[in-house]
Amino acid sequence: MSVPCARCGRPVRRTPAPEGAEPNAPPQLRCPRCRYLIYDYPRLAAGVLVVRRGTVLLLRRASEPRRGCLDIPGGFLDAGESIEGCARRELREETGLAVGALRAIGHFWDRYYLRGFGFFPTMNFYYLARWRSGVPVAADDAASAEWVPIARAGRTGVRLAWAHMPAVFRALRGAVAR
Numbered sequence: 540m541s542v543p544c545a546r547c548g549r550p551v552r553r554t555p556a557p558e559g560a561e562p563n564a565p566p567q568l569r570c571p572r573c574r575y576l577i578y579d580y581p582r583l584a585a586g587v588l589v590v591r592r593g594t595v596l597l598l599r600r601a602s603e604p605r606r607g608c609l610d611i612p613g614g615f616l617d618a619g620e621s622i623e624g625c626a627r628r629e630l631r632e633e634t635g636l637a638v639g640a641l642r643a644i645g646h647f648w649d650r651y652y653l654r655g656f657g658f659f660p661t662m663n664f665y666y667l668a669r670w671r672s673g674v675p676v677a678a679d680d681a682a683s684a685e686w687v688p689i690a691r692a693g694r695t696g697v698r699l700a701w702a703h704m705p706a707v708f709r710a711l712r713g714a715v716a717r
């Protein structure tokens with residue numbers, strides 16, 4: 540698989556990041572003819588951990604990638620959107636819920652794999668919010684929504700959608716304990 544060089548049009552393939560690059564650096568896209576480097580910045584994503592009486596709202600993914608895996612309501616930032624606005628929009632689209640104040644609990648690197656492309660790096664921001672009202676109704680990318688005990692989140696042997704989720708749940712447990 541290759542993409543055309545943005546400068547000269549020659550097909551460019553990914554090659555391993557050079558020695559000394561960041562641990563999360565993806566393979567590079569550098570044109571072998573004109574040496575132009577196609578920048579491969581991380582995509583930003585944001586999500587909300589909605590907490591209610593010792594449980595957190597998780598979703599079962601309805602579509603690829605990672606169909607059937609547990610996920611946190613969230614998704615990719617649209618151009619021009621705030622990170623918090625993205626988190627609220629994704630929560631609304633996937634569960635129908637609106638929440639009050641958001642409290643940032645951290646940001647987490649990951650990789651998003653696409654068939655025929657390889658992967659791009661992602662930077663995932665999460666917020667904590669208290670449930671206020673409403674029954675979550677799974678929609679969009681979500682097949683179902685469930686309240687999972689925070690103490691058990693990510694520890695029950697279920698398949699999680701993304702590698703960074705155990706770290707998110709650890710941060711959540713720390714945040715609710717404070």
Ligand SMILES: [Zn+2]
Binds near residue numbers: 544
């Ligand atoms: Zn080129």
